[in-house]
Amino acid sequence: MYTVVLVFLVLSLLLYVLMAGADFGAGILELFSAKKYRSTHSKITYKAIGPIWEANHIWLIVLVVILFNGFPEAFATLSTYLHIPLLGVLLGIVLRGSAFVFQHYDVVEDESTHYYAYVFRWSSLITPFFLGVTAGSIMLGRISPGEGDFWQQFMSPWLNGFSLSLGLFFCSICSFLAAVYLIGETSNQKYRNVFYQRAVYVNVLTVFAGVLVMVMGKLYGYSLVDRFYDTPLSVAGVILATASVPFIWWSMGRGMVWLPRLLAGFQISMVVLSWVFIQYPVLIALSDGRALTFEATVAPDATIHYLGMMLLVAGLLVVPALGYLLWIFKRP
Amino acid sequence: MYNPLISYHMDNLLAARMLMAVSLGFHIVFACIGMVMPFLMAAAHWKWLRTGEEVYKDITKAWSRGVAIFFAVGAVSGTVLSFELGLLWPTFMQHAGKIIGMPFSLEGTAFFIEAIAMGIFLYGWGRIHKWLHWGSGIVVGLMGVSSGVLVVAANAWMNSPTGFEWVNGEAINIDPYAAMFNSAWFTQALHMVLAAFVATSFAVAGMHAFMLWCGERTQFHWKALKIAMVFGAITALLQPISGDISAKDIAERQPAKLAAMEALYETQKGAPLLVGGIPNEETEEVAFAIHIPKALSFLAHGDFNAEVIGLDQIPKDERPPVLIVHIAFQIMVGIGSLLMLVGLLYLIFRWRNPQLILKNAYLALLAFCTPLGFLAVEAGWTVTEVGRQPWIIYGIMRTSEAVTPMPGMQYSFYLFTGLYLTLSLLLVWLMRRQIKAVPRMYASGRTPLT
Numbered sequence: 001m002y003t004v005v006l007v008f009l010v011l012s013l014l015l016y017v018l019m020a021g022a023d024f025g026a027g028i029l030e031l032f033s034a035k036k037y038r039s040t041h042s043k044i045t046y047k048a049i050g051p052i053w054e055a056n057h058i059w060l061i062v063l064v065v066i067l068f069n070g071f072p073e074a075f076a077t078l079s080t081y082l083h084i085p086l087l088g089v090l091l092g093i094v095l096r097g098s099a100f101v102f103q104h105y106d107v108v109e110d111e112s113t114h115y116y117a118y119v120f121r122w123s124s125l126i127t128p129f130f131l132g133v134t135a136g137s138i139m140l141g142r143i144s145p146g147e148g149d150f151w152q153q154f155m156s157p158w159l160n161g162f163s164l165s166l167g168l169f170f171c172s173i174c175s176f177l178a179a180v181y182l183i184g185e186t187s188n189q190k191y192r193n194v195f196y197q198r199a200v201y202v203n204v205l206t207v208f209a210g211v212l213v214m215v216m217g218k219l220y221g222y223s224l225v226d227r228f229y230d231t232p233l234s235v236a237g238v239i240l241a242t243a244s245v246p247f248i249w250w251s252m253g254r255g256m257v258w259l260p261r262l263l264a265g266f267q268i269s270m271v272v273l274s275w276v277f278i279q280y281p282v283l284i285a286l287s288d289g290r291a292l293t294f295e296a297t298v299a300p301d302a303t304i305h306y307l308g309m310m311l312l313v314a315g316l317l318v319v320p321a322l323g324y325l326l327w328i329f330k331r332p
Numbered sequence: 333m334y335n336p337l338i339s340y341h342m343d344n345l346l347a348a349r350m351l352m353a354v355s356l357g358f359h360i361v362f363a364c365i366g367m368v369m370p371f372l373m374a375a376a377h378w379k380w381l382r383t384g385e386e387v388y389k390d391i392t393k394a395w396s397r398g399v400a401i402f403f404a405v406g407a408v409s410g411t412v413l414s415f416e417l418g419l420l421w422p423t424f425m426q427h428a429g430k431i432i433g434m435p436f437s438l439e440g441t442a443f444f445i446e447a448i449a450m451g452i453f454l455y456g457w458g459r460i461h462k463w464l465h466w467g468s469g470i471v472v473g474l475m476g477v478s479s480g481v482l483v484v485a486a487n488a489w490m491n492s493p494t495g496f497e498w499v500n501g502e503a504i505n506i507d508p509y510a511a512m513f514n515s516a517w518f519t520q521a522l523h524m525v526l527a528a529f530v531a532t533s534f535a536v537a538g539m540h541a542f543m544l545w546c547g548e549r550t551q552f553h554w555k556a557l558k559i560a561m562v563f564g565a566i567t568a569l570l571q572p573i574s575g576d577i578s579a580k581d582i583a584e585r586q587p588a589k590l591a592a593m594e595a596l597y598e599t600q601k602g603a604p605l606l607v608g609g610i611p612n613e614e615t616e617e618v619a620f621a622i623h624i625p626k627a628l629s630f631l632a633h634g635d636f637n638a639e640v641i642g643l644d645q646i647p648k649d650e651r652p653p654v655l656i657v658h659i660a661f662q663i664m665v666g667i668g669s670l671l672m673l674v675g676l677l678y679l680i681f682r683w684r685n686p687q688l689i690l691k692n693a694y695l696a697l698l699a700f701c702t703p704l705g706f707l708a709v710e711a712g713w714t715v716t717e718v719g720r721q722p723w724i725i726y727g728i729m730r731t732s733e734a735v736t737p738m739p740g741m742q743y744s745f746y747l748f749t750g751l752y753l754t755l756s757l758l759l760v761w762l763m764r765r766q767i768k769a770v771p772r773m774y775a776s777g778r779t780p781l782t
Contacts, residue, residue, distance in 0.1 A: 069433025076426035079418025101404035299430035
């Protein structure tokens with residue numbers, strides 16, 4: 001059951017990135033889109049994610065529940081010392097969900113739509129940014145429970161070049177997924193080209209952001225390069241991720257819809273999995289080389305047993321239902 | 333001696349408590365709507381599918397618009413709560429997380445299916461078979477009620493902690509199954525589900541009643557009111573029974589909470605029931621109360637001369653705040669009684685002479701009741717949460733032991749209060765626009781009653 005729990009933890013992380021991440025990405029793209037494209041962009045996004053966005057975001061709740069149920073000490077540490085970036089995540093989630101639904105369910109279309117759209121775009125940037133920052137913070141190892149002043153305990157772990165660069169990196173990944181997915185959501189050739197171009201730009205941006213993360217890692221004492229070499233599975237992940245790039249371009253250039261999506265999803269999954277393999281067996285890195293590992297913070301057997309069973313039941317119920325939802329709305 | 337560190341920590345605790353209260357108080361309104369509206373919509377939807385009368389389709393669609401908005405705000409405010417469990421009470425989660433995880437994981441599953449079904453219902457008009465589409469609405473309701481019942485299991489556990497042994501500040505021999513099926517779950521879940529139905533149905537009925545009272549006497553508002561009041565009236569009559577079951581349960585399990593609710597300072601046999609009253613926590617006296625002799629003993633234990641435990645038997649540092657709990661309790665019961673009577677009147681009128689419902693006096697009464705159900709829900713949650721203090725896990729862990737060590741909680745509090753206040757104002761504004769648009773958007777919103 002312990003394995004089941006770990007697998008579901010990784011799966012819910014992956015599915016959240018692939019589905020909700022793309023959701024955020026659509027908003028980020030809209031934010032950096034030229035004004036003339038924005039209105040149509042917004043309509044295409046709404047048509048694409050309208051029925052499925054609420055369901056997509058629940059993977060985060062699944063992740064949180066697995067953490068506090070299965071690894072409660074780690075959850076407590078995370079919630080205490082990364083309180084501020086997590087507040088940022090929440091702020092984005094609340095504003096984004098509200099703005100999105102206000103915009104599309106208001107009976108009257110007037111200037112208020114512009115305010116909602118504005119809030120939607122910016123809040124779409126805030127959440128993935130702070131999620132990336134949180135991820136960076138649990139890698140970096142600056143969390144020092146109970147030691148030092150306010151800055152050292154509650155600010156330094158996340159307000160540093162490495163964590164912030166990871167925030168940027170995650171935003172690029174989300175935008176890339178969105179750009180690739182959105183190509184297939186419109187039959188208008190002009191907008192297909194716009195999204196294709198976006199995908200190109202964001203792909204380049206992602207590479208730069210990735211390099212920035214590596215550089216920051218070196219500067220802040222967390223050498224990603226060394227860790228990759230130590231973890232063959234991660235290297236494999238990175239190689240596969242890079243190798244899929246030409247195939248993504250090829251399939252997009254051919255005007256295909258589903259293949260680029262699958263390949264982009266595959267690529268990002270490889271990136272996330274590489275991270276998981278570098279990180280494991282550590283859950284949260286602490287200062288001075290200490291760490292909270294999965295093994296050390298895991299809940300007792302009885303809890304894990306029930307959690308594993310519940311997750312299996314949940315998977316059996318939710319996955320077909322989700323598949324049905326997607327099939328109704330995404331079939332040609 | 334004044335120690336600034338201690339004062340700061342106390343302020344931090346108060347800020348954390350206030351933030352949790354605001355977050356829960358905000359979310360519960362949307363949770364109630366999410367639990368109940370799908371059933372109201374399914375009723376209207378069913379009538380349309382069976383009778384073909386456009387008015388029922390109009391009502392279903394109009395209600396869907398509002399529900400979609402409330403559902404989304406409920407979802408995001410729920411996400412906030414799941415994070416706040418850790419952000420505000422990390423020590424609590426560190427210990428309790430491994431014990432009460434099961435209801436949360438089941439709730440997550442129920443909620444996931446609910447969101448999927450909601451997507452199908454809102455966007456599936458004409459895309460799938462009409463009865464399958466109707467069915468998706470029912471699934472939303474069932475999953476909503478399930479997730480409500482399941483999450484209450486976690487709160488019930490805080491009131492009746494079971495499924496572990498507490499040794500040297502740690503929980504051992506954990507039995508998640510026993511923890512979930514704790515003795516407070518049934519009464520709390522029953523009371524909450526009924527409360528959601530009462531609050532939501534009366535709010536919906538009240539709004540339609542208000543429009544009728546204002547002169548918009550259309551088929552739309554009349555039929556909508558009738559659907560809502562069926563749910564409201566029946567559940568309002570059942571709720572006091574549930575309340576009685578809950579009170580008897582609390583009398584056994586959490587006598588401190590009952591004593592605070594009733595402002596009973598002295599343990600006594602044949603204890604009186606207080607109606608109203610303002611307790612003075614310093615002098616331990618209650619002013620302006622109506623005393624009904626022996627009634628509390630009877631209600632709490634079924635025996636007019638039974639002994640009811642008063643606050644004198646609870647150590648001073650284990651007593652909940654009496655003023656807040658007592659007043660909140662009086663508000664809840666007062667409103668519950670009023671709604672029960674209004675519901676009873678409705679059923680009588682409906683049976684004898686439905687035209688009486690359309691009399692301005694009754695419509696005004698219904699309109700007046702619009703926010704009261706939700707007010708009762710907030711009051712009730714205040715009773716049970718404040719009544720559990722100083723404990724976060726009853727008899728095991730104090731709230732002050734559970735709070736985050738990070739200072740500055742007042743800023744988090746200001747942030748979320750500001751955010752939720754803004755959202756609330758926006759929602760009121762949006763609802764007004766939606767209601768105003770009814771005549772414009774729906775033919776039955778223009779069709780007068782004959």
